[in-house]
Amino acid sequence: MIKFASWNIRGLNALIKQREVRDFIRVKSLSLCCIIESKVLPSNLGDVSGRVFGSWNWVSNGLSCTQGTRLIIAWDPSVLSLIVIAQHLQYVNCEIRIVGVERRDLWRALRKFKAFIDNKAWIAMGDFNTMLFPHDGLGCQYIWIQKPSGDGGILRKLDRILGNLEFIDKFGDASDFFEPRGISDHSPGILTFKGGKRIRNCGFKFDNFLTSHKDFLSSVEGVWIKQKRGSYMKKILLKMQEMKGVCRRLRNSYGCLDKKVTLLKSELDVAQLACDLDPFNDLLKEDVAHLLLAYQQARNDQLEMVKQKAKISWLNEGDGNSKFFFHSMKEKRNRNHIAAIKDSRGMVFEHDxxxxxxxxxxxxxxxxxxxxxxxxxxxxxxxxxxxxxxxxxxxxxx
Structure with a gap:
């Protein structure tokens, strides 16, 4: 199913709107999306489009506009190909073609198997013979050589060992290693990880968005004015321990932010549709205003929470925290893990x-x-x- 959509967003510079457009594309499974009245400066188009559309291709009429880009057209290159014929301040005329379906049987089978295994740990390893991006085939270790004994051969990284999010969560110490090719032109891949039961210690974590709670300052003051016995350090320790319970109660009052955002978005959609059917109803307008304010606040709290968890510098610039980003963070952590090392004498040391x-x-x-x-x-x-x-x-x- 191929879906096109257009949306007059009235400005795409705000982070909350960027996240909204990206979620809209994901939820509706769009193949092409046209953003109208984006108001993004041409110098910022690359950063904004990268955060909103991810790996999609996009074009705009930003060079024809004097006060921000008016039209941005983004499409999934694995589904469509687009050629711009003409562009103007008011329109972009283009030709769209549907891409062929080569190499899709494998991905279709993997999707079916993913639905079968549900939320279990899962790995896929072997020669995929394809790349998502051209630079994916480059690296410090090439595991496929077209002409092992000749000159001018092609060097690529085609063999992969892939694990889903559940596998990475369950086996965080997993590591892979590709051995020498031997008599083949491909390198054999080895995946190692520890088995057995893993016990996780859950400590106290303070969410920064709690400081915006209306009862935060009064709750802190109520704990801090209490008299405690002992040395100064012991008094501070006792008060901080009591503050944990206060912060947990405040955090529980928010509930699950992801579910809260989804619920408020559904209620806001229903209220806006009802207001469109009865535009002169003041009560419906008031409900829409309250729901919009609550939805924006929940979105901001969700963004603050994810920023704090990520602790990465470019998130401070306002990235919306996609699912791909979290997978990349886990991959970076596993890549920095040293599973084995060889000393100057050639001895190999592993794990402990x-x-x-x-x-x-x-x-x-x-x-x-x-x-x-x-x-x-x-x-x-x-x-x-x-x-x-x-x-x-x-x-x-x-």
Whole structure:
């Protein structure tokens, strides 16, 4: 099913509107979306379109506009191809073609199997013989060579070991390694991870958006004015422990922010549709205004919570936190994990032996710890040479 959509968004610079458009494209499974009255400056089109449309292609008439871009057309390149014929301040004329369906049987089968396994840990590994982006085939280790024994061969990374979000959550210590090719032109891939039960310790986490709660300051003051016995540090410790319960009660009053945003969005859609049918009803207009305010506040709280969890610098610039972003963060964390290392003698150390290998290596370079005698200034060679030179200069002057 191919779906096109157009939306007069009345400005796409606000983060909440960018997130709204992206969710709209995802929920409605669109293949093409035309944004009208985006009001985005041509210099900001790349950043805004990247946050909103992700890997989609897009065109605009920004060069024809003097006060911000009016039209942005974005489409899924795996479904459609688009050629611009003419563009103007008021329109963009283009030709759209539907892309062929090669190599889709595999993805269709994987989607069916994903529905079968539901929320279980799942991995897919092997030679996929394709790439999502051209740079995906490049890297420091090529695992497929077209001509292993000749010149001018093609080097690519076509073999993959992929795991879903449930697998990464359950086996966070998993690592993969591709061995030498041997007699083949492809490298064999090995996936290792620890089995057994994992126990997670859930600590206290403070959500920054709680500071905007109307009862936050009064709740903190109520705890802080209470008298506690003990030293100053013990008093602060007791008050901070009591503050945990207060913060948890305030956090529970918000409920699940994701479900709250979804519910408010549904209620806002219903209210706006009812207001469109009866535009002169003041009660419906008031309900729409209240729901819109509550929806925007819930969206902002959700964005603040996800920003705090991510702790990444470019989120401060306002990214909307897509599902792909969280997968990328988990991939980055696993990529930085050192599962095995080889020393100068060729010995391989894995898992718990890796830290010991580092200590042994740097101990041989830096040496071991020893109590160092701090020499007095009178015994310092630099001190004696410096002041002997000063004495010689003074005697010369006199």
């Amino acid at each position: 032996e890796v830290p010991k290998a580092f200590i042994t290596h740097f101990s041989g370079i830096l040496g071991t710890f020893d109590a160092m005698v701090n020499p007095s200034m009178e015994d310092c060679v630099f001190y004696r040479s410096f002041f002997n030179g000063i004495s010689a200069i003074n005697s010369t002057h006199y």
